[in-house]
Amino acid sequence: MYLNIVIFYLLIALTKAQEVYQQTNLDKLLTIKLYHSINSPDSYKLRGTIIIPSSKEKDLVIKQDKPLTDEEINDLDKAARNNGFYFLKAVAYKSTSEDQTKMATSFIEACSLVQSGLSDIIMISLDYYGNLIGISLTSTNPTCESSYFSTDSSNKLDTFNTTVKLISTTLGPVPDTLSYIQRMEQEKNEKLRGDKVDNRSFFGKYWMYIVPVVIFVLISNLASPEGMEQAAAR
Amino acid sequence: MSCACEILRIIYALYEDQIHKWDWRQQFIGIDVDSCMRSNSETKDLIFCTTGETNVISAINRKGEIAWRNIQEEQGRLIGSSLHKTDGLITVSLYKTKNGSKIFIRKWSQDDYGFLIAENSHFLQGSQNCLVSIDASKSLVNVLCGESGSQLKKFQFLVNKDQPNAKPEEQEWTNLDGSPTDVNLENDCIFVGVDNLVCLTSFSLHYIALRDSRWSNQPLPEALPGDKRYVLERILNQNGADVGYFGLKIVRNTKETERFYLYKVASDEDKSGGLQWLTTFPKIQKVSILTSANEPSHPQFYGVSSTKTGIEISKFGLDWKVEKSVSTNFDCKSHANSLHRFSIVQFGSEIEFIVTFDDQRLASFDSKGNMKWSREEGLSSIIWSQFVSLPYFSASSAKHDFRSPNDFLSLSSFKNRIYSQFVSIQEYIISLYESFLTSEKKTLEAVDEESREKSLVSDVFGFHKLLFIVTKRGKLFVLDNVRNGKIIWTHFDAKLKDDIIEEQKRIDSIEMERGRKCDKIPVISVYLQRHNLFTPKVTIVSPKGYLISYNPLEGRVEDSLDLNTRIKLSMLMHHADDQGIKGIILMNEADKVTFYPESTRETFLSHKNNYYMLVSKQTSEQISGYSLRHLQPTSPGSSHEDIAQRVWSLSLPTLIGSCLQVGWKEVDEHVHSQGKVLADRAVLYKYLNPNLVALINRGEESTDEESGKINVVQFYLLDAITGSIYYSVVHRRASDPVHLVHSENFIIYSFYNEKQRRIEISSLELFEGKEMPPPPPVRTPPKIVEHLSFIFPTGIRAMRETQTIRGITNKHILIALTSGGILSLPKIFFDPRRASFATSKYASSAAAMEEGGVYLPPYIPELPIPSEGIINYNQSVADVNHIYVGVSSLESTCLLFITGLDIYYTRVTPSKTFDILKDDFDHLLIIIVLAALLLFSIATKYLASRKTLNAAWK
Known part of the structure; x- marks a missing residue:
């Protein structure tokens, strides 16, 4: 009877734990919808979606199926020639709820985007809990060359070749007292060990100083009797 | 032997005669x-x-x-x-x-x-x-x-x-019965006597004797038009005691007092009760009483009013007529003549009046109206300071040629330069001649007021500079940095004072609401618009759109302008126009952009593609970037085109009561070396993005977890142009006070660790790697970010790095300690690259850390406070708020100005004075030796030639 109840509660606890686990996993999942706009930041259209299941880069999923329309390509080309901007807006959704959590916008010089052949790099910064802070857009060709437009680029660019980079917030470093203390201990031990090893006899340690002195004394002793004799002879 | 040892030992002490040799301190009692x-x-x-x-x-x-x-x-x-x-x-x-x-x-x-x-x-x-x-x-x-x-x-x-x-x-x-509604005890009420409270509302005067517990009210003496209002005024006697009198005065918007109604609160014995109107003084601003022990019932009334040329102090008789009055005159443009406090002190039979003006100048006048002393207490509340260079010869001798440097890039400017050099040589010769004649050196102190302008001349090493100062009470000061901070010019601007006080109140109320104080919120912005040596121009921008242009060399207001709009962002342009003036870009709350002066718009338009702006608020997580690329050269004011375009935006994680601090690099910072030479002769290139900003946001984390709310300090590295975050780190259980230093390729910040209850300093260094970085327009994130934390054993009040003219000298980090000391610690102590050493196999070998001839000390988690690093020896500086840094013409020397309750000026030489000869350098000996060598070489040459000649004859 009691056993049954215990097992029942255990089961409930297990399912609860699983739920919690799933929820936390889901909580981490971040969906970012990308909208873009050419030349002015007020006519945003959906460009694609990025799904970030964890804050590791390799798990990223990018969906950008819709190619650019002819009109958009024309606009982009025009903006590139007129020193215009290409704007990108990111709206983040936590997968558990539909309401958006955070929004960030970024921009790039349109010519830079066109000249790179629509190969852009999106950097997404996340906070410590995996929420969106901001995005930034660069391309593989960061400088604009005015000579580029003289040759007519007939090859149509309509799909983005996007690289996504994640910059997540980490915990700040703390003063490393532990390894310092360890190092101190180690040095102390080494010193102690060094003291123990050197237990040779006094002569063993300082023979190199003693031997020359002894030789010198010997030589002077050898030399002096002659001198004495000479002195005595005079 | 021991004697020689004593001489050879390096002594890091200061001799008595060196105190105040090149530093000075001024102490204040506060504002x-x-x-x-x-x-x-x-x-x-x-x-x-x-x-x-x-x-x-x-x-x-x-x-x-x-x-x-x-x-x-x-x-x-x-x-x-x-x-x-x-x-x-x-x-x-x-x-x-x-x-x-x-x-x-x-x-x-x-x-x-x-x-x-x-x-x-x-x-x-x-x-x-x-x-x-x-x-x-x-x-x-x-x-x-x-x-x-x-x-x-x-x-x-x-x-x-x-x-x-x-x-x-x-x-x-x-x-309580009949209590006035909508009064703020602090602003609208005063305590009179021991238990009487008097409050002012827009219609009547409310009064309560606390022993009665019942409010009564009394109508105001007269109805006022919109631009005037009533103010309650306490009246104290010479001991600061309240003897039952108070004042009600009418002030106009211009702070001018029109009438002063004197009231008395009926005492216990007087059964009639309530407030008793005694008399009305015209134009009196403050009233003070002198009571004598012999006749406590007959106090003497003294009033003070401001006149066009100063102030007037009057003594009133028993019939409220002016019995005696003295007036004193001073320059009302340099000093405020509106009054803040008025007190009477008595020395025996002598009476002295202590008057505090609105600019927080404290002055003492005797009964004849002569000023006995005055103290500029405003200097204890400095909110901005800047070193301004002096010309190499006095401006008066160059009056005609250098006032209008219209043409910067032409032949005439070259001619001007040659002429200026000629004049300076001429002046030098004349001064030499004069000093020869008078045979006594004129000391700087001996220079009198008359030749003030003449004394404003730079010395050879560029140590002599002006300190331009803005105080919390809207007073501008120009101090001489070598003559013990002597005041050269002052200027008081009542409008600036009101703007600053209003903004401060606004910030205070926001902070009180949020329950957190963000220290160091800059209230005003100041820009050095023209860097010309003869006509420098500093412009102050108040948050309410009031601008003042000031020439600190001549002490003259060049221009003042009220835009009547709240300024969200002001920014100095990098490009100067042909007058040498750098324009200021001003953006109001509606993102509309104006230029000051308007003529710099043209200069801006030719460089408009290069300008981006970063907008952040101290109390908000939203940060955004703006571009002005679409700006057209239309007539100003007429179009809506002047609206700046927002190009990027991001929002930092939401914190409760957040304080955001943005750390830019110094605009005109010189970085001498692009890289560091490593032990293996390879070069580690520094990451030197001039638009990199360090952001620190701190506050309470609002997580919905059960763990409770914790204080966090978040640190970000952001590119101000693209708005991309390059690096982000969070310190949990950390809080105020936060101090930030950002220079070259390093960032150092300090915060309080709540868990360990200690101050920690975190140090970052950014590198490009061992390959040459791409040319400037390419914006890439730093490839290597080294980050290391340290424990700092005591509290920090301010932090700053040293700056030198070419950036060759080693950097020191200056830390103002809570104890009043200023610590100068070599940057090498903060080097974060040891973090990677600690884990590498070289950890224990010192040889691996040696690079470019510099030995990197091993990592010790607690930073030392060496006593020889305290640069202000025993001259403690109380309540430091800021360290201002200036450069001298000597590479080795950096000028410091430390502000707080006290002000302190000194100069530091982080790498010792490598480019200056010592004071006791024996010039005579070296000349004699050189001459002897020269003679000797000539003689030997002659002898040698004779020898060869003789040899040839043989």
């Missing part, structure tokens, strides 16, 4: 003087002054010098002070936070030392507004606190050294 009273002991000629905002109690001698000074809690505010006949000085301070307030009551001795005799403190729930009245003769302090007029609480303290922290007698009133 917002509450009252000044004369010591009651007959032998001591001291004047006690207490300051409200700075919360300092001090004694001043009769020469205007500080005899002693006691600094109380910095966040607190002094709300009352009074002098007891024999016992001591009683002061009351209030420390307000969102959740609780604390009252500190202290009694100080009246002698030369100012000992603390007795202390009492009391904690109150919630943020309270309190008024205080002190009955010094009975050592009783009445503190009345409350949120509104109907809910009042009175605490009566007995200040006695035998009973420290005795519980106060509490008395509470709720739902």
Whole structure:
């Protein structure tokens, strides 16, 4: 009877734990919808979606199926020639709820985007809990060359070749007292060990100083009797 | 032998005669003087002054010098002070936070030392507004606190050294009859006598005697038009005691007083009760009373009013007629003539008037109206300072040619330059000749007022500079940095003062609401618009769109302009126009952009593609970037085109009560070396993105977890052009105070670790790697970010790095300690690259750390405070707020100006004076040796040639 109840509660606890686990996993999942706009930041259209299941880069999923329309390509080309901007807006959704959590916008010089052949790099910064802070857009060709437009680029660019980079917030470093203390201990031990090893006899340690002195004394002793004799002879 | 050792040993001590050789300190009593009273002991000629905002109690001698000074809690505010006949000085301070307030009551001795005799403190729930009245003769302090007029609480303290922290007698009133609505106890009410409260509303004067517990009201003397209003005024006697009088004055918007109504609160014996109107003084701003012990019922009334050329002090007789009046004149453009406080002190039969002006100048006048001394207390509240270079010869001799440098890039400017060099040589020869004739060197101190302009000349090493200063009370100062901070020019601007005070109040109210104080919020922005040596121009931008252009060399206001719009962002352009003026870009709350001066718009348009702006607010997580690329050269003011375009935006994680700090690099910083040479001869290139900003946001994390709310400090590296975050780190359980240094390729910041209860310093260095970085327009994130934390053993009040003219000299980090010392610590102590060493196999070998000939000390988690690193030796600087850095013409030397309650100037040489000869360098010896060598070589040449000739003959 009691056993049954215990097992029942255990089961409930297990399912609860699983739920919690799933929820936390889901909580981490971040969906970012990308909208873009050419030349002015007020006519945003959906460009694609990025799904970030964890804050590791390799798990990223990018969906950008819709190619650019002819009109958009024309606009982009025009903006590139007129020193215009290409704007990108990111709206983040936590997968558990539909309401958006955070929004960030970024921009790039349109010519830079066109000249790179629509190969852009999106950097997404996340906070410590995996929420969106901001995005930034660069391309593989960061400088604009005015000579580029003289040759007519007939090859149509309509799909983005996007690289996504994640910059997540980490915990700040703390003063490393532990390894310092360890190092101190180690040095102390080494010193102690060094003291123990050197237990040779006094002569063993300082023979190199003693031997020359002894030789010198010997030589002077050898030399002096002659001198004495000479002195005595005079 | 031992003698030689003594001589050879390097001594890091300072000789007595070196004190103040190249540094000076000025001490202050603080701003917002509450009252000044004369010591009651007959032998001591001291004047006690207490300051409200700075919360300092001090004694001043009769020469205007500080005899002693006691600094109380910095966040607190002094709300009352009074002098007891024999016992001591009683002061009351209030420390307000969102959740609780604390009252500190202290009694100080009246002698030369100012000992603390007795202390009492009391904690109150919630943020309270309190008024205080002190009955010094009975050592009783009445503190009345409350949120509104109907809910009042009175605490009566007995200040006695035998009973420290005795519980106060509490008395509470709720739902008082006829209480005025919508009054703020602190702003609209005054405490008169021992238990009378008088409040002012827009229609009537409300009065309550607390023993009656019933409000009564009285109509105001006259109805006022919109631009005038009533203000209540306390009237105290010479001991800071309230004897039952108060004033009601009419002020116009221009702060001019029109009328001063004098009232008396009926005393207990007088059964008629209520408020009694006595008389009306015209134009009087402040009234003070002199009571004598012999006839306490007949006090003498003194009033002070401001005139066009100064102030006028009047004594009133029994019939309220002016009995005697003295007026004193001073320059009303340089100093304020509106009054802040007025007190009377008595030295025997002599009367002295201590007047505090609105610019916080404290001055003492004798009964004839002569100024005995004056103190510029505004200098204790510096909110901006800048070193301004001086020309190499006096501006007066170049009056005609250099005032209008219209053409910067032409032949005439070359001609000007040649001419200027010629004039300077000429002047030098003349000065040499003069000094030869007079045969005595004119010391800098001996230069009198007349030749002020002539003395404003730079020295050879460029140490002599001007310090341009803006204070919290809207006064501009120009100090001489070598002549002990002598004041050269001052200028008072009432509009600037009002703007600053209003903005400060706005910030304070926001902070009070959020329950967190963000220190160091800049209220105004100041820009050096023209860097010309002869006509420098600094422009101050107030948040309400008021601009003043000032020439610090001549002490002249060039221009002032009121845009009447709230400025969201102001920014100095990098490009100067053909007049040498760098324009200021101003953006208001509606993102509309204007230029100051308007003519610089043209310069901007030719560079408009290069300008981006970053907008952030201290109290918001939103950061955005703007571009002005679409700006057209249309006529200004007519189009909507001037709206800046927002190109990027991001929002940092939401924190409760967040304080955002943005750390830019110094605009004109010179970086000498692009990289560091490593031990293996490879070069590690520095990451030198000029648009990199360090952001620090701090506050309470609002997580929905059960763990509770914790304080965090978030750190970000952001590119201000693209808005991309390159690096982000969070320190959990960390909080204020945060200090930030950002220069070259390193960032150092400090914060408080709540878990370990200690101050920590985090240091970052950014590198490009071992390959040459791409040319400037390419913006890439730093490839290597080294980050390491340290423990700092004491509190930090300000942090700054040294700057030198070419950036060759090693950097030192200057840290103002809470103890009043200024620590200069070599940057190498903060080097974060040891983090990667610690894990590598070279960890223990010192050889691996040696690079470019510089030995990197091993990582020690606690930073040392070497006593020889304290650059201000025993000259402690109280309550430091900021360290300002200037460069001299000598590469080795960096000029420092440290501000706080005290101001301190010194210069530091981080790599020692490698480019200057020592004072005791023997010029004569070297000349003799050189000459001898030269002669010797000539002689040997002659001898050698003779020898060869002789040899040829043989």
